[in-house]
Amino acid sequence: MIRGLWNRETVALLLLAAYLPLALFWLRHGGTEALARLGLAVLVVAIWHLVFMLARAQAPSLSALITALAIAMLAPEGLGVFRMTLGISFGVVMGELVFGGWGRNVVNPATVSLSFLGFGFPAFAWPGFDDPVAWAAIPAALIGMATGIMPAALLAGAAVVGAAASLAGLLPEPVLLAAGVALVLLLADPVTSATTALGRWLNGALYGALVVLFSAGWTGAAPVQVAVAAALLASLAAPLLDDAALALWIAARKRRHGRT
Amino acid sequence: MGFLGTGAGLAPHFPSPPDSPDVFDVITEEAAVCPPVGRALHVAPLVQEGDRVSQGGAVACLRHSPEIKFVAPIAGHVASIVLLPGRHLSEIVIYREDGDAVERHDTELAHSVAGLRRLMQSAGVWQWVRRRPFGGMPSADETPAAIVVMATDTRPGAPDPRHALDGREEDLSLGLAALARLTDGPVMVCAQGDRSPSWPALPNGRARLAVRGRRHPQGSAGICIHHLCPAGIEAPVWDLHAEDTAALGALLRTGMLPMTRLVRIAGAALIEGHSVRTHPGADLRQLTRRIVAPGQHVLMSGSPLDGHVARWLAPRHRQITVMPRAPARPGRHWLVAALDTSTRGAPAIPTxxxxxxxxxxxxxxxxxxxxxxxxxxxxxxxxxxxxxxxxxxxxxxxxxxxxxxxxxxxxxxxxxxxxxxx
Structure with missing residues (x-):
């Protein structure tokens, strides 16, 4: 039996390759502390994947590394080992593994973890990003779009709204940078974002609109907090947007052919 | 690369040695009547082992609609009839004999639509037609909502239908006109628009040309049907290869059904590729005898993507793929196996x-x-x-x-x- 290339682990590996510029710049600017956070996140996520492999015969996936990277980059600072472990465990188990692993989940486990940590421990400060780290999100997105593993329409939809809001002066620069990083790390996951072309445009645009809304109306929120909240809501809305896009597609075909 | 889906698709590459330029007519020493891929068919044999049959002569019919007949692809005598339990057809093997006995059909029948159907059913054209939904050949009295004629084939290693149709424009027009009488809906001819613009003029207003791209699966019948005239439970859509349509035209013109079709032999286990004109049910071993590279190999009827390991060329197939046999893998450690496989398999990632x-x-x-x-x-x-x-x-x-x-x-x-x- 001959087989092609695009199974789940190939996509996970390509996503890792796409995130490499972002991760390297972040590690270079964050130093040892960043490395320790990443190590802790990888360890906790990997242990949960191993537990689910042994208990539920669920094949582990390299996407664990992507989840760990996103959590380590965006989680609030100074949480300590216990709180971090609690937050990561909640996100990875309830957000991904109980649904059957990467590919069957409905929300990004990193988004769930980050929301849990943000709402659970509001006293801790959210991280900020140096300019070079945030700019490294652009090559990550380009690699992702060129290999077809990140939804180009979603990134474009978010970019259009983001650019319009920046021109109108609605988006302060720190929010723009944090929203860009969260867009690439959290929302551009091919599994949990919308899957139809129209749904992806809407999903990206919705994320951009939510970021603008929160940054204007949510007083006292840190830029990363705004981005994570917008990513959570946008990814929860993805199935709805997909359903709307499918209904339109089916209606258009019915009109054209008389049947689907 | 075009826009709006015309450039969609992929171009998967499967290694194959270069083709030799000559195209020979080959009638194999043995041939078999096999059922179309996928469906089990109840049949009643009309001949016995040892009987002589002419090319195009009926050898079996469907048990529940005896007007649909299976015909011998070559003239010879019946060597064996293999039926599976429940009278499912497995194969009817015919040994070739010299002589050119060809079954003649009465084309006067075809003046009426019912007669045309009966002619197609008794001459063996019917099993080259495939219906959707669900696949298989249509039932004897089914009226399709549309008929799609495939004059393109984008599967890797497929022969170009245009070569097969060279010089047969008149037969093709006759065949298309006959198909148009079978349906009240459209007759669509799917062809690649980028090779030659000199597509023969279509015979009447009913047949329409649909231009398809050159990447797979744009020349796949199901994707064309989905695009042009989707099949429904109450609205079956038939598809037929353009070469078979030309054969139908020749049957109507001469009363004899031409059996040969252009078949491409490709694959990594060959010394050189070949195109031959041969008949359905041809013996794959004979067709590949002197062109296979040393070593173990697998003979498949069909393309590398959708073919199956077989001894005989399946009724609708126009490709033979010869692949090297993969060496048996040693058993893996249980932990490695658990890491990359599980009972449920990994889900597809939308990319x-x-x-x-x-x-x-x-x-x-x-x-x-x-x-x-x-x-x-x-x-x-x-x-x-x-x-x-x-x-x-x-x-x-x-x-x-x-x-x-x-x-x-x-x-x-x-x-x-x-x-x-x-």
Whole structure:
């Protein structure tokens, strides 16, 4: 039996390759502390994947590394080992593994973890990003779009709204940078974002609109907090947007052919 | 690369040595009458072992509609009749004998539509027609909502139908005119628009030319049907290869059904590729005898994507693939096996590769998810009724599913047929 290339682990590996510029710049600017956070996140996520492999015969996936990277980059600072472990465990188990692993989940486990940590421990400060780290999100997105593993329409939809809001002066620069990083790390996951072309445009645009809304109306929120909240809501809305896009597609075909 | 889906698709590459330029006519020493791929058919043999048959002579008929006949692809005597339990046809093997006895049919019949059907059924053209939904040949009295004639084939290693049709424009026009009498709907001719603009003028207003791209699966019948005139449970759509349409035209013109068709032999285990004109049910071993490289190999009827290991060329196939036999893998450690496989398999990730593997013709990720979840109603709304296994073969290959996707599609089609079909 001959087989092609695009199974789940190939996509996970390509996503890792796409995130490499972002991760390297972040590690270079964050130093040892960043490395320790990443190590802790990888360890906790990997242990949960191993537990689910042994208990539920669920094949582990390299996407664990992507989840760990996103959590380590965006989680609030100074949480300590216990709180971090609690937050990561909640996100990875309830957000991904109980649904059957990467590919069957409905929300990004990193988004769930980050929301849990943000709402659970509001006293801790959210991280900020140096300019070079945030700019490294652009090559990550380009690699992702060129290999077809990140939804180009979603990134474009978010970019259009983001650019319009920046021109109108609605988006302060720190929010723009944090929203860009969260867009690439959290929302551009091919599994949990919308899957139809129209749904992806809407999903990206919705994320951009939510970021603008929160940054204007949510007083006292840190830029990363705004981005994570917008990513959570946008990814929860993805199935709805997909359903709307499918209904339109089916209606258009019915009109054209008389049947689907 | 075009826009709006005309450039959609992939160009999977399977290594094959260069073709030799000569095209020979080959009638193999042995040939077999086999059922079309996929469906078990109850048959009643009309000959006995040892009987002589002429080319095109009936050797068996369907048990429940005896007007649909299976015909001998070569003239000779019947060597063996193999029926599986329940009178399912396995194969009827014929040994060739010298002489050119060819069955003649009365073309006067074809003046009426019912007579045309009877002629197609008794001459053996009927089993070259395939219906959707659910696949297989149409029942004897079915009227299609549309007929799609495939003058393009984008499967890797497929012969170009235009070469097969060289000099047969008149027969093709006759065949298309005959097909137009079988349906009240359109007759679509799917052809590649970028090779030569000199496509023969279509005979009447009923037949329409649909231009398709050159990447797979744009020349796949199911994707064309999904795009042009989707099949429904109450609206079956037939598809027929352009070369078979020309054969139908020749049958109407001369009373004799030409059996030879252009077949390409390709694959990595060959010394050189070949194109031959041979007949359905040809012996693959004889066709590949002097061109196979030393070493173990697998003979497949059909393309590398959707073919199956076989001894005889299947009725609708126009490709023979010769692949090196993969060496048996030693057993793996249980932990390694647990790490990369599990009972449920990994789900498909919606990427651009998946979208293109279905030719960007339908929302790929929702469709694959509906297949995996067993959600028949969503799958029907997204167009599963126009598709068969061969249309998903590229997606199955690209996603490295190893046949799961095709099996899921067949299981769902069978369930839909049991639940929804009258």
């Amino acid at each position: 651009a590769a998946l979208t293109q593997a279905l030719g960007a013709a339908l929302p790929a990720a929702p469709f694959i998810r509906a297949l995996g979840a067993g959600d028949e109603e969503t799958a029907m709304r997204l167009g599963i009724l126009s598709l068969l296994e061969e249309d998903l073969a590229l997606a199955d290959y690209v996603l490295s599913e190893g046949g799961h996707l095709k099996a899921q599609l067949r299981a769902m089609l069978d369930r839909i047929q049991a639940e929804f079909a009258p």
